[in-house]
Structures are given as C-alpha cells and as structure tokens.
Amino acid sequence: MGPIGFADRFRIALDGESPHAFSRRSAISDNMVRKYLDGSMPGLEKLVEIARLTHVTLDWLATGEGPMRPGPAQLVVGYSDGFVPIPRLDVRAAAGAGALSPGFAEDYLGPADIVAFREEWLRQLGVSARFARILICDGDSMYPTIAHGDMMLVDTAIRDVRQDGIYVLVFAGLLKVKRVQMRRDGILLLKSDNPAYDTEEVPLAEQPELIIEGRVRWAGGAI
Numbered sequence: 001m002g003p004i005g006f007a008d009r010f011r012i013a014l015d016g017e018s019p020h021a022f023s024r025r026s027a028i029s030d031n032m033v034r035k036y037l038d039g040s041m042p043g044l045e046k047l048v049e050i051a052r053l054t055h056v057t058l059d060w061l062a063t064g065e066g067p068m069r070p071g072p073a074q075l076v077v078g079y080s081d082g083f084v085p086i087p088r089l090d091v092r093a094a095a096g097a098g099a100l101s102p103g104f105a106e107d108y109l110g111p112a113d114i115v116a117f118r119e120e121w122l123r124q125l126g127v128s129a130r131f132a133r134i135l136i137c138d139g140d141s142m143y144p145t146i147a148h149g150d151m152m153l154v155d156t157a158i159r160d161v162r163q164d165g166i167y168v169l170v171f172a173g174l175l176k177v178k179r180v181q182m183r184r185d186g187i188l189l190l191k192s193d194n195p196a197y198d199t200e201e202v203p204l205a206e207q208p209e210l211i212i213e214g215r216v217r218w219a220g221g222a223i
C-alpha cells in the first residue's frame with residue numbers, strides 16, 4: 001500500500017466524527033471540510049486549526065511524516081493499564097449568574113492539568129476520551145448535584161440539546177453550567193438545582209445565541 005494523502009490523514013484524524021460535526025466546532029465551513037476530504041489541500045492556517053482540534057501533529061497531518069499524536073498524548077504510557085489522561089482546562093464554568101467568557105476553545109484556554117480516568121468507565125458513560133474534558137464548577141446554583149469546586153467531566157462531542165441534562169453552555173457572553181430542558185413549544189429552560197436561583201427561559205429567537213459546549217456526565221469533589 002502506497003503513502004496516504006492528506007484527505008486520508010484528515011479522515012483518520014476525524015476518527016469517525018462527521019464533517020458537519022467537525023465544522024460546527026471549528027472555524028471551517030461544512031463545504032470546505034468536505035472539499036478537504038475530497039482531496040483539496042488547505043492552507044497553513046486551516047491545517048493548524050485541523051491539527052489542533054483533532055489532536056494530531058501538524059507535520060503528520062500535512063506531510064505524513066513523524067508521529068501522528070503530539071507529545072502530551074504520549075503521556076498515556078505513564079499511566080496504569082486501563083487508564084487514559086483527560087485534560088483539565090484552565091477555566092471555571094459558573095454555576096450561578098455566569099462568568100464572562102470569550103468562548104470555550106482550547107486555543108486560548110490550554111490544558112492546565114491532566115486527570116486520569118479508567119477507560120472502561122468512560123465507555124460505560126458513553127464518553128470518548130478524545131472529547132472528554134475536566135472543568136471546575138464555580139458557584140452554588142447547581143448544589144446539591146454539583147457543589148462549588150467540584151470537578152466536572154464534560155463530553156464536548158455533544159454540541160446540542162439531545163435530551164434534558166446538565167450542560168456547559170455560553171449564552172449572552174456568559175459561560176454557565178445549567179440543567180437544560182426543552183419545552184414542547186421549543187423554549188429552552190436553563191434550570192438551577194439550587195431552588196434559590198430562578199429558571200431562565202431562552203425563546204426560539206434567542207437560541208442561535210446559545211452555544212452548547214458539552215454535556216456534564218459526572219461531577220465529584222471533596223466531602
């Protein structure tokens with residue numbers, strides 16, 4: 001078998017993620033993603049974006065040379081068998097009124113730490129280690145379900161409200177963690193588990209401003 005081209009490497013890097021899903025979490029249009037998969041070669045800026053979001057090295061993506069995964073991913077060998085490293089992002093999701101945030105992208109946040117979880121346990125939760133991130137809860141609006149300072153395991157592959165649950169979201173420039181429920185009329189309810197906080201309604205006209213950054217699948221902390 002001969003050397004593979006960029007389109008094949010891009011497809012490998014996507015690891016089953018659909019072109020549409022990748023486009024939604026990147027600065028690359030759906031149409032351009034499909035063109036790249038058909039053989040078009042992106043410029044340097046887009047190559048860097050693809051490499052960053054798929055966690056592969058720029059050299060491998062562009063030329064096929066060198067290791068596919070960057071150095072931090074090789075930390076897996078340092079953990080006990082059956083465990084995988086999950087990045088803890090240097091950001092706090094506010095369980096309260098919300099914290100001002102320019103977004104959730106790792107290009108400005110960067111991983112602050114690594115936390116190891118058993119891979120089999122992640123699979124039981126239905127979370128791919130590739131899309132798992134750890135955030136810290138800031139505030140008490142989700143208490144007693146999630147307490148201030150708790151670690152939250154967030155599945156960033158989930159970028160829309162598929163069912164009622166607890167999500168990390170950006171709305172009106174605020175980064176929040178809330179229980180999200182969709183009413184039959186399409187209105188989204190942003191709920192707090194702490195009864196001291198009011199429920200916020202997001203009408204259909206304002207929902208394009210709401211960005212789902214991931215679903216919280218586990219939370220835990222000190223007792």
